[in-house]
Amino acid sequence: MSDTSGILDGHRARKRFGQNFLTDEAVIARIVSAIAPKADDRLVEIGPGLGALTCQLIQPLTHLTVVELDRDIIPKLLARCSKQKTAHDQSSQSKLTVLEQDALTLNLEPLACEGPLRIAGNLPYNIATPLIFHLLEQSKHIIDMTFMLQKEVVDRLAAHPGNRDYGRLSLMVQAVAEVESLFVVPPTAFNPPPKVDSAIVRLVPRTHPLVPDDLKALFGELVSLAFAHRRKTLQNNLKHRLPTSTIVLAGIDPGTRAEQVSLDEFITLARLVKEQASDSPNPGK
Template sequence: MNQHRARKRFGQHFLHDPRIIARIIAAIDPRADDRLLEIGPGLGAITAPLMERHGQMDVVEIDRDVIPLLQERCAGLGELRIHNVDALRFSLDQLGQGPWRVVGNLPYNISTPLMFHLFEQIDAITDMHFMLQKEVVDRLAAGPGSPAYGRLGIMTALHCHAEHLFDVPPGAFNPRPRVESSIVRLRPRSEPLCLPEDRETLAGLVRQAFSKRRKTLRNALKGLADGDAMEAADIDPGCRPENLTPEDFARLASRIRATQGQ
């Protein structure tokens, strides 16, 4: 197979460690009736073993130069449907009927906006398995009171349950990234934590609260929520933002929006 130089502008770090690849495939554990979608397959380190197990899948790859190498790697393994588009502009509706199991070694420079792009399509997703920067996975999976707990984890929790599966050392990639990576599993909630009409209010609450995370809620949320609104939502205004659960924030957002509509 021809050599392909990783491109910095695409945030490419190609996975090559067979032990890590085997653990990822085992975690995904594809079943016969799954619809599989991989984002950023690169040279096919995850694609090829998934194809061996499953026989068909869709992939989204922005770098047209890796596509012939990917096709070569997966030749004879089944039906590989390649979409040469930007994943941030790609809709699951374009693929036809789901639901989809989404996997990927996501470029660190677009991982957070890409996840939020997928959250907007969560009804078409069964689960997601992603390789991300370890720091990002820690934030996704953190609970109240943890130093890593904050805006990213709460906004993710509106849509999904996040589970940190295992860590991946820099040596598993070529070129080596400067940071550790981790595998996270995201499973959509059976019911979202807040109504769609409350999400904008909730996002504003969380953004302001964690910009002043060392202050009490009474001070951190000045101009957005007063003590009466917090107490009506069964929240102590003397707490710090990091002590509230995602459910608490959702309840407060619902209360504020209902009050504004009166």
């Protein structure tokens, strides 16, 4: 196990990068156990920071790629890895590739040229949701993703109908990936401690997304409209987009709220709206 004592080494977390450094050895070990890296995994870590997680992830790996935006932290990360030795007495630094860039612009295709990737990281809370969507757009290159996120976000990602956390984020992500909430991480595991609990989540992209490409835009539109006003019924939220009869035809009670409508039901509704639009006469012809 790598030593996390003195990991900050005088480095001050930068608020603009959303930095909260993980320092609890027991939590780090539990995260590594959840990821379970194997020698031939093509693993990409996002936001390695000062390397508390990196130095343990890299131990069994042949190679590890990390993505870090803070250029001032990279030399400290490399220095820390240079002190770590693997089981084969090889410097961790020699197995490490650092990409100095914004993860929101990360193109996975070049990294996946030899096979699909596993992705992990302690994601900055200020970019977590858009980053997950950015990565899921490239899901054909991904085996799985294990992230530490704000617990509130993990709860929303994993929520099911009838749960107060269930909403647009739940539906849009679960349509393309299986979501598993693993465990909670308290603020005391970080320096500086965040003001909220964190949680570990695993996302496994679906081989066949539940929403086909030709239905994605419409599905997204209907979900957004349905949750625009959570206290209103589905009928009221969608009344300017489609007639109540379409909701009934989809087998959904128009008087229910969106948080009660399942992913399958939203897909059925979107497919029905598309079919009705195709069957409608075109006044321009």
